[in-house]
Amino acid sequence: MKNNKWEKERPRAAAYIALFLFSASFITLSASATATTVSISDVFLKPNETAVTSIMINNVSNLGVADISLSFDPSVVHVVSATNSDFDLFDAVIDNSTGSVKAVGADFGDGLYGDVKFGDVTLKAVGNHGETSALNISINVLKEAGPDETTIPAAVDNGTAFINIPPVPIAISVHRYNNVGTDYPCEALFNASDSYDPDGDAITNYTWDCGDGYYGEGPETEHVYSSYKWNGTGYEPLNLSLTVKDDRGLANTTIMSINVYIAGDANGDGEVDIGDAVWVGVHWEESCDGLSWTDEQADGADLNNDCVIDIGDAVIIGRNWERVAW
Ligand SMILES: [Ca+2]
Ligand SMILES: [Ca+2]
Ligand SMILES: [Ca+2]
Ligand SMILES: [Ca+2]
Incomplete structure (x- = not known):
């Protein structure tokens, strides 16, 4: 019975196969056609x-x-x-x-x-x-x-x-080294006020894409990161983008790399341990002058991004001792 059924169905199966082959060749042709x-x-x-x-x-x-x-x-x-x-x-x-x-x-x-x-x-x-x-x-x-x-x-x-020159977006992060700030304070501050328009138009829009699905508006914005990217061997930086638009509607975007580590990880090795405590000790009582930390290690040691390295940062290390990113 089964054989008989197959015999009966075979012409239809062959037709389906032919149709499939025809469709496949058509798809291939149309794919190369748009190249x-x-x-x-x-x-x-x-x-x-x-x-x-x-x-x-x-x-x-x-x-x-x-x-x-x-x-x-x-x-x-x-x-x-x-x-x-x-x-x-x-x-x-x-x-x-x-x-x-x-x-x-x-x-x-x-x-x-x-x-x-x-x-x-x-x-x-x-x-x-x-x-x-x-x-x-x-x-x-x-x-x-x-x-x-x-x-x-x-x-x-x-x-x-x-007939317009695009505005020039300039993004500054007060801290390039940020930590997850959900449980322990760490606010990332971004500043776009150095952005300008070469032909003198007013900049009417500042839009920030924080790189983790969150967006901000305005020449200054702040964001608390609640996640980080660990690829198995190290952190991956997030792409922060700033888009500015002039009053003629012409927009331009710049992208900047932002580091986000787990709370308490100053040196970015994925663990909270003595290495992080040493960084805080080395930079003890340093503070950032102006807009941002010039010393990257000090930026890492400023675990709560309050622009001073003190007991507040040491406490975060203590409370997260032996925590890991994986
Ligand atoms: Ca312009
Ligand atoms: Ca560490
Ligand atoms: Ca920092
Ligand atoms: Ca601090």
């Missing part, structure tokens, strides 16, 4: 000034010919030139009345591979501070070298021209 990207990077300009951005054709194989158009808002930016192509032949027609560049590149050899620069585009800001223009790419032709005229499928990654 090539034509992109233009964002560019930031001051009014009346010029800046260069590049059109890249990334992750390509045997590229022979590219015919690519760029459109922009001619009331905001003009294109001064399009040059420096990796192609043997490159020709660009710039039209600043309609806002377009139509460019063709051709390779006379065995095709181009890898990441290819289609061209550098020099833009001039003709609009006002705060205005933006989309930089939109369209691919007219992208094909392999040789007589087969094989089209290379590619995705497009458009850019933006900003």
Whole structure:
């Protein structure tokens, strides 16, 4: 009976297998189809000034010919030139009345591979501070070298021209060496007030990502870490990021490394023992002047981050004696 049933089901099973193989090959094809990207990077300009951005054709194989158009808002930016192509032949027609560049590149050899620069585009800001223009790419032709005229499928990654310079985020941690502060006090203090905007815009937003899933706002923020990362042999630092935004809406981010150890661990070896007590002893009664500890060992010994190394830190070591991070 079982054999008979299998005989009956076999054609259907074969059909399923065929369908599966067809789907699998289709998935493989569509995965490779998205591998090539034509992109233009964002560019930031001051009014009346010029800046260069590049059109890249990334992750390509045997590229022979590219015919690519760029459109922009001619009331905001003009294109001064399009040059420096990796192609043997490159020709660009710039039209600043309609806002377009139509460019063709051709390779006379065995095709181009890898990441290819289609061209550098020099833009001039003709609009006002705060205005933006989309930089939109369209691919007219992208094909392999040789007589087969094989089209290379590619995705497009458009850019933006900003007549605005991004703000510069500057993050300062009063302490670079922090301890878990859930049971014993340890507050991490972060300061962004040295951040500035090169073209004088006001900074309206300060957003902190503390690296452990918690966020803060404002030029100064504080955070008590409740967790640490131990990878089996050592602590892993957390990435603290600060994003500042100017009053034209342009944002910029910086990332800084923060150490978080278990309570009482001054030297970051994962254990609370005599080694930590020695660090506290060596720096006894030192205090941090200004914004942050300059001595990293003293920062470690300041276990409660109150900017002085004293009995408060010694007590934390005593209460966590022989605790380990693993
Ligand atoms: Ca700005
Ligand atoms: Ca230790
Ligand atoms: Ca500290
Ligand atoms: Ca202290």
